[in-house]
């Protein structure tokens with residue numbers, strides 16, 4: 093079996109490497125020459141647990157290679173970004189570009205699978221684009237009665253959690269939506285090669301909406317926790333204790349408040365549902381606004397705390413969540429950068445997952461220090477990320493400090 097994976101990012105590269113491990117010949121295609129070079133030399137350009145060893149192994153065996161150009165294959169997996177525009181509309185340009193790039197090499201019997209998070213109807217748009225580029229092929233959903241389509245086209249969203257990608261790629265259940273039921277079955281046979289979880293088939297449109305729904309569900313639930321944290325502050329009650337106690341109810345399961353919601357999925361995907369039906373999505377839209385508003389609230393509270401102090405203040409963490417080195421759309425980074433812009437060299441940053449400070453801090457005078465130095469030199473601390481290394485600091489090392497704990501990391505801090 094030969095497989096081409098379009099896009100070698102956080103999803104595409106681990107997926108390509110896992111498929112290569114099953115013995116398939118995999119070509120990963122990316123538009124960035126340095127990414128292609130790095131992978132072909134057996135190295136990785138992203139941090140993910142165990143990914144480096146897996147990639148170096150399959151590259152050395154010759155089962156994975158990276159390329160700037162698309163060659164013929166039996167299965168094409170599209171895993172490119174789907175960002176949203178300034179006015180919160182989904183931008184599927186990269187998906188359509190990838191479809192255009194594979195169209196010339198498609199042949200009868202091939203399977204095309206879209207994995208990128210996409211607005212409902214995108215897989216049909218991919219089909220329509222291929223139909224225009226390749227009028228010689230009979231496409232699914234556009235055949236005459238009794239005729240077989242030449243290609244299978246399906247949507248199968250990734251649902252892996254950064255930091256656990258290689259495990260979840262194999263263990264999670266997969267939703268596989270075909271343009272036709274036959275397309276779904278063909279794609280299912282492919283995923284069965286490496287997925288241990290259940291593979292459930294449906295239509296492409298239902299699968300597209302399912303992916304958006306999963307992330308909107310989480311966003312709405314985090315918004316509930318963030319809203320509660322504001323109410324608890326107003327009332328002078330410890331929100332973490334309230335949540336812990338409420339969660340003892342058998343049908344209540346409240347998530348954790350924080351400095352806002354980051355990453356490139358949960359902070360983005362709900363907007364795809366809102367864009368599809370603005371009139372009927374007040375809850376999903378409000379949840380987004382509550383979560384973004386929480387970041388501004390923390391900036392204001394942190395600024396007030398710094399103003400009431402002298403001396404340096406430590407911001408603990410920049411990543412968008414615990415124990416990863418991914419700073420994309422990170423509320424922690426947004427808070428720390430806003431404070432650095434205002435308070436300059438008084439702002440000290442602790443981020444064990446960064447070798448240097450990101451660009452957002454250029455010219456601010458803010459410094460990157462380690463946790464030991466922070467504990468020795470900073471009397472005020474703002475906890476922005478619940479990295480294990482911060483959690484492990486015992487009370488006697490932080491007793492008496494002024495702490496703004498946005499993650500409920502140190503419940504024993506008075």
Ligand code: SAJ
Nearest residue numbers: 250251252253306307310347348350353354355357412413
């Ligand atoms: N967060 C909270 N409180 C919580 C949980 C999370 O504030 O109780 C924050 C995190 O700190 C982070 C953000 O939300 O800033 C998102 O983190 P996450 O761990 O909830 O999710 P992601 O973005 O790492 O991955 C999500 C996952 N989706 C769901 O859990 C429904 C993952 O399974 C998806 O594959 C991924 O989005 C994706 O690529 O769509």
